[in-house]
Amino acid sequence: MPQLEIHDLKANYGTHTVLERINLDVEKGEIISLIGPSGSGKSTLLRVLMGLLPPISGGVRVDGRSLDYANPAQLREIRASMAIVFQQYNLFQNMSVLENVCVAPVKVQRRARKEVEELAVRLLTKVGMGNKLDAYPDQLSGGQQQRVAIARALALQPSIMLLDEVTAALDPELVNEVLDTVRMLAADGMTLFIVSHEMGFVREVSSKVVFMDGGHIVESGTPRELFDNPQHARTREFVGKILRH
Numbered sequence: 001m002p003q004l005e006i007h008d009l010k011a012n013y014g015t016h017t018v019l020e021r022i023n024l025d026v027e028k029g030e031i032i033s034l035i036g037p038s039g040s041g042k043s044t045l046l047r048v049l050m051g052l053l054p055p056i057s058g059g060v061r062v063d064g065r066s067l068d069y070a071n072p073a074q075l076r077e078i079r080a081s082m083a084i085v086f087q088q089y090n091l092f093q094n095m096s097v098l099e100n101v102c103v104a105p106v107k108v109q110r111r112a113r114k115e116v117e118e119l120a121v122r123l124l125t126k127v128g129m130g131n132k133l134d135a136y137p138d139q140l141s142g143g144q145q146q147r148v149a150i151a152r153a154l155a156l157q158p159s160i161m162l163l164d165e166v167t168a169a170l171d172p173e174l175v176n177e178v179l180d181t182v183r184m185l186a187a188d189g190m191t192l193f194i195v196s197h198e199m200g201f202v203r204e205v206s207s208k209v210v211f212m213d214g215g216h217i218v219e220s221g222t223p224r225e226l227f228d229n230p231q232h233a234r235t236r237e238f239v240g241k242i243l244r245h
């Protein structure tokens with residue numbers, strides 16, 4: 001059974017339909033990259049999956065269970081099983097690195113502080129921030145802050161991580177340290193949804209690349225299928241354009 005099943009999903013902003021007929025099955029440990037032109041609905045799909053924008057119709061199943069985004073108790077569960085990291089790291093400026101990672105598991109998930117702190121130290125060490133536990137966000141580079149943001153998401157112990165252009169706000173020399181962290185998550189078997197404009201990276205890590213345009217999935221396939229042998233004219237045009245850059 002796929003870990004995540006998206007069935008005929010539709011979403012609107014007001015009366016404007018921004019996602020339609022989205023169908024996608026994701027197996028545990030898969031790395032799914034969403035690519036497509038600006039405004040094609042990539043971020044919106046992540047927002048819908050997280051329950052930040054309720055779908056108009058269609059459904060999402062996690063481990064075979066249908067998610068009811070209108071049910072507040074289920075919404076909490078959804079947010080516990082998936083974690084999202086955005087382009088802007090949005091760390092709490094008045095909290096240390098360690099506290100940033102611990103606050104939601106302790107305050108929202110009501111897990112024991114000692115256990116959470118131990119996990120937080122392990123995660124921060126893993127993302128190369130173990131020597132900055134007591135630092136404050138304004139003492140860190142963008143790449144370091146983003147790695148703390150990834151550790152913070154991992155501390156929620158999600159089974160699926162959604163990464164929305166996590167390197168887009170970084171100076172070029174800091175991009176790789178964050179991509180290395182994502183490579184590590186992939187190697188650990190975490191199921192990942194990635195929206196990224198780093199096409200070399202997308203090609204390297206993805207098990208499946210999904211090309212979106214105008215709120216639809218146009219086609220999906222392995223990186224090789226999608227980049228080297230796209231089936232649709234629209235995909236060929238997009239891939240041709242990005243590869244020329």
Ligand SMILES: Nc1ncnc2c1ncn2[C@@H]1O[C@H](COP(=O)(O)OP(=O)(O)OP(=O)(O)O)[C@@H](O)[C@H]1O
Binds near residue numbers: 018039041042043045
């Ligand atoms: N908060 C919002 N209110 C209304 N419309 C929105 C909102 N956010 C996005 N949209 C619209 O929804 C559509 C999909 O936007 P989305 O941000 O999902 O695209 P995207 O593929 O992630 O683009 P980009 O690569 O530029 O981030 C666009 O037409 C956009 O204008």
